[in-house]
Amino acid sequence: MNKNLETLQNKPNNWKAARDLLREYREKQARNSYEIIKYGLPLINKKSQKLSKEELFEVMEQVFLAGLDVNIEESKTLLLKLQKQFPKSLRVTKLSGLLEEAMGNWKSAITIYKSILKNNPSDQIARKRLVCVSKAQGDVVLTIKNLNNYLSHFQGDTETWEELLEIYLTQQCYSKALYCCEELILAEPNNYQHHYKIANIYYTIGKRTDLIKARQYYAHSIKLLKEQNLKSYYGLYLTANKLKSLYSKNLDQSETQINEQLLQFAADKIKNVYLKLEDNDTKKTVLDFFEKNK
Amino acid sequence: MRLDPQIRDFVLFPIVIIVFLVSVIRHYLFSIIPSQKPAVDKDTQREQQLLIRSNRICKNANMVSKSSLISRQPFFLEETNGELNQDSKQKPLAMSMMFDPSMMTNMMKGSMGNMIPQVVLGQLISYLFKGFLVVKLPFFLPARFKTMLQQGIGLSSLDSSFVSSLSWYFMVYFGLRGVIDLLFQAKDAIAHSYFSPIREQKRQTQVPRPAPVSASTPSLGNMGGTDKKDTLRNEKENWKMIDHFFEIQNSELELIGKPVNKEKVVKNQTANKTQIPKKNKSQNKNMKSTTPKNRKRNAKKKK
Amino acid sequence: MSQFHLSNSTHIQLLLHATKYFSEPITGLLLGPKIKNISSTSTIQITSCVPLFHSNAFTLSSNVDLALTLVSTFCESNDLSIIGVYHSSSDNNSQDLPSPIKKIGETINKMTKTSVVLIIDDQKLKKGKEQIAFKAYCYRSKWINVKVSSLSQKNFQQGIEELSSEENEKDVLVIEEEEEKVQEQGKNKNSKFLKNCQFQIGDHEALVEKFKKFLSEEKFRQIVDFEEHLQNPELDFLTQNIN
Numbered sequence: 153m154n155k156n157l158e159t160l161q162n163k164p165n166n167w168k169a170a171r172d173l174l175r176e177y178r179e180k181q182a183r184n185s186y187e188i189i190k191y192g193l194p195l196i197n198k199k200s201q202k203l204s205k206e207e208l209f210e211v212m213e214q215v216f217l218a219g220l221d222v223n224i225e226e227s228k229t230l231l232l233k234l235q236k237q238f239p240k241s242l243r244v245t246k247l248s249g250l251l252e253e254a255m256g257n258w259k260s261a262i263t264i265y266k267s268i269l270k271n272n273p274s275d276q277i278a279r280k281r282l283v284c285v286s287k288a289q290g291d292v293v294l295t296i297k298n299l300n301n302y303l304s305h306f307q308g309d310t311e312t313w314e315e316l317l318e319i320y321l322t323q324q325c326y327s328k329a330l331y332c333c334e335e336l337i338l339a340e341p342n343n344y345q346h347h348y349k350i351a352n353i354y355y356t357i358g359k360r361t362d363l364i365k366a367r368q369y370y371a372h373s374i375k376l377l378k379e380q381n382l383k384s385y386y387g388l389y390l391t392a393n394k395l396k397s398l399y400s401k402n403l404d405q406s407e408t409q410i411n412e413q414l415l416q417f418a419a420d421k422i423k424n425v426y427l428k429l430e431d432n433d434t435k436k437t438v439l440d441f442f443e444k445n446k
Numbered sequence: 447m448r449l450d451p452q453i454r455d456f457v458l459f460p461i462v463i464i465v466f467l468v469s470v471i472r473h474y475l476f477s478i479i480p481s482q483k484p485a486v487d488k489d490t491q492r493e494q495q496l497l498i499r500s501n502r503i504c505k506n507a508n509m510v511s512k513s514s515l516i517s518r519q520p521f522f523l524e525e526t527n528g529e530l531n532q533d534s535k536q537k538p539l540a541m542s543m544m545f546d547p548s549m550m551t552n553m554m555k556g557s558m559g560n561m562i563p564q565v566v567l568g569q570l571i572s573y574l575f576k577g578f579l580v581v582k583l584p585f586f587l588p589a590r591f592k593t594m595l596q597q598g599i600g601l602s603s604l605d606s607s608f609v610s611s612l613s614w615y616f617m618v619y620f621g622l623r624g625v626i627d628l629l630f631q632a633k634d635a636i637a638h639s640y641f642s643p644i645r646e647q648k649r650q651t652q653v654p655r656p657a658p659v660s661a662s663t664p665s666l667g668n669m670g671g672t673d674k675k676d677t678l679r680n681e682k683e684n685w686k687m688i689d690h691f692f693e694i695q696n697s698e699l700e701l702i703g704k705p706v707n708k709e710k711v712v713k714n715q716t717a718n719k720t721q722i723p724k725k726n727k728s729q730n731k732n733m734k735s736t737t738p739k740n741r742k743r744n745a746k747k748k749k
Numbered sequence: 750m751s752q753f754h755l756s757n758s759t760h761i762q763l764l765l766h767a768t769k770y771f772s773e774p775i776t777g778l779l780l781g782p783k784i785k786n787i788s789s790t791s792t793i794q795i796t797s798c799v800p801l802f803h804s805n806a807f808t809l810s811s812n813v814d815l816a817l818t819l820v821s822t823f824c825e826s827n828d829l830s831i832i833g834v835y836h837s838s839s840d841n842n843s844q845d846l847p848s849p850i851k852k853i854g855e856t857i858n859k860m861t862k863t864s865v866v867l868i869i870d871d872q873k874l875k876k877g878k879e880q881i882a883f884k885a886y887c888y889r890s891k892w893i894n895v896k897v898s899s900l901s902q903k904n905f906q907q908g909i910e911e912l913s914s915e916e917n918e919k920d921v922l923v924i925e926e927e928e929e930k931v932q933e934q935g936k937n938k939n940s941k942f943l944k945n946c947q948f949q950i951g952d953h954e955a956l957v958e959k960f961k962k963f964l965s966e967e968k969f970r971q972i973v974d975f976e977e978h979l980q981n982p983e984l985d986f987l988t989q990n991i992n
């Protein structure tokens with residue numbers, strides 16, 4: 153478990169650990185709202201003098217964002233404090249827009265963002281929040297349209313391509329999702345997660361050429377991250393298995409051999425991972441499964 | 447030969463301290479003066495992002511299948527409507543920059559802020575510590591460097607690895623830059639949230655390196671308006687240079703220890719460079735005319 | 750005639766999974782003891798759940814196939830079977846039943862001849878107004894809504910009522926389903942629901958009390974789903990030990 157989190161569970165008043173934990177969360181942009189509120193709120197309320205001014209306001213913003221998920225009353229108080237400190241700040245205006253979104257006041261949120269864009273037409277965050285509002289309202293068609301609109305101006309924005317990918321997946325538009333995932337790979341070719349995702353999509357489409365591509369992408373994901381990448385090994389195993397059971401007649405001899413070797417490689421690797429663990433239900437199940445399907 | 451302790455105490459160390467202090471003061475001064483965000487023109491932004499994406503695709507084309515690459519080509523390269531065949535709408539930089547007050551502060555900070563202290567200090571040091579040698583460089587330098595490094599000393603026969611205080615100043619200046627960055631980085635250890643301007647800057651990826659341009663076209667970054675028009679067209683060079691080979695297929699072979707496929711020995715892979723597609727058949731007027739309706743019309747026309 | 754029971758402990762585990770990942774869509778499987786001959790009068794109990802995903806992974810068949818394979822292996826060795834799937838989307842979705850979930854439900858139906866889909870509607874979990882947060886669907890050549898009611902209620906649209914005095918099955922109540930043809934639904938007042946089929950949950954008030962207690966003890970941290978297991982294979986996702 154996280155070192156700071158452990159310290160805090162034993163000594164909840166350790167402000168240094170709280171500060172470091174919050175820094176970690178800010179760095180990773182993690183959304184562990186329960187923890188942030190639990191440890192961040194006392195930090196702001198009781199130990200604010202221990203933090204530098206700059207950091208204090210960063211922490212206040214972070215706790216505000218966490219409060220939107222977990223405790224909206226706290227967020228309202230924090231926003232008032234921030235507005236008092238920074239009366240004409242663009243950043244605080246964006247936060248007020250977020251509060252409106254969290255409370256479900258879509259119209260006022262949209263008004264706030266549109267007024268930001270009027271004065272700062274190139275502001276990316278306000279644009280993205282408008283898309284989020286349409287997504288939260290459940291209007292899928294409008295969200296897709298807004299995302300595409302955003303991307304026509306900001307083609308290099310990886311975050312948005314990911315968002316579009318997720319929406320296409322929920323709507324089961326797999327070929328469009330594939331296009332988005334390829335953009336992610338072209339932007340960040342060394343990120344094993346993108347290769348894993350695209351392999352999943354190819355597997356889901358499921359024709360012979362797609363399964364072969366899926367297998368190749370799983371293998372590439374493994375190549376990029378050999379350890380702690382259990383999901384790619386599983387993916388490789390499943391794809392090779394599916395090819396073997398569905399398309400064995402359509403593969404020539406060398407391809408069948410490659411498939412078989414990959415199947416064995418993945419199975420061995422997965423078994424090795426589980427053999428090193430303590431006994432529990434999952435370990436037993438996995439090893440049983442591989443016994444039956446030798 | 448030994449270094450006189452007086453030179454060491456009254457020249458070497460003071461120069462180091464002076465450079466260090468000036469850098470620190472400059473850092474704090476810069477953080478006080480707020481830097482303005484340059485007003486980014488919407489069209490410019492769009493084109494910059496377009497170029498970033500085009501650059502990325504050309505660079506990493508081997509990570510996706512050939513069909514994916516081909517499906518992206520028409521958006522960029524199609525003859526009339528392709529993005530890279532349009533005139534660039536970026537306004538010429540020089541004129542608007544010079545008169546834009548918000549850019550002035552930035553420019554001042556950027557170039558002047560670095561240049562002026564450096565020049566002033568350099569002059570000061572060469573004036574104050576004039577006329578004697580300070581250090582011996584551990585490597586040999588050809589004689590040409592004498593005039594530069596031995597300013598104020600007229601001995602032509604002296605080995606050019608003995609240098610004056612000015613060159614010591616330059617060495618310290620460049621050397622301490624790294625140390626100062628580290629020092630101030632440690633102080634900025636506070637992580638920043640998604641909304642902070644520092645993160646926003648990091649997210650907006652840098653303007654891409656423009657495509658290699660042949661000698662005939664004038665160099666980019668000039669003040670002329672005509673060059674800006676071709677910013678997008680110059681990017682086409684990158685696309686012509688793509689030699690696609692689907693690298694991913696080799697990963698699975700590597701895992702099981704089989705020999706990998708090399709570029710030209712793979713079946714169903716064309717080793718040819720990427721072709722810029724011609725117009726689609728549907729847009730091609732000739733094709734249209736072979737439909738029965740058009741055939742009659744064309745026959746009439748011929749008559 | 751099939752009757753569905755949902756045990757209180759499973760109910761709480763579902764809600765804890767939803768609480769842990771409040772900002773994501775969650776998916777999981779419902780397990781129950783194996784029934785040898787599924788007849789029209791059989792009682793189908795749901796005694797445990799296996800949380801699977803807290804992302805859009807449910808839309809991709811590689812993840813789903815893997816999960817179903819492993820869970821069915823587990824079921825075989827423990828004399829259980831997969832009864833259904835539960836899901837909750839993270840926003841106010843216009844679709845109540847997303848099509849990838851329908852597909853999962855249909856796959857389960859092929860395996861076990863009976864399946865139910867539970868959709869957790871988190872709008873109904875607002876503080877102070879704790880209502881039954883489920884919509885249940887059964888498969889009769891297409892997915893049809895099934896009434897959900899609890900021990901102490903007669904009409905599921907009402908709020909929490911007093912405890913009834915039935916002591917035999919405090920945990921579970923069963924109402925029969927008649928095998929009427931689907932066309933007859935049009936004549937029925939509650940026409941959008943499968944006739945006389947009800948999906949029963951346990952005593953709602955006691956459940957809410959227990960759930961609140963668990964929330965204050967932060968028990969939701971102990972929930973481990975399949976995705977977490979893939980990140981960290983030491984964690985066991987097949988049995989949730991929460992008391």
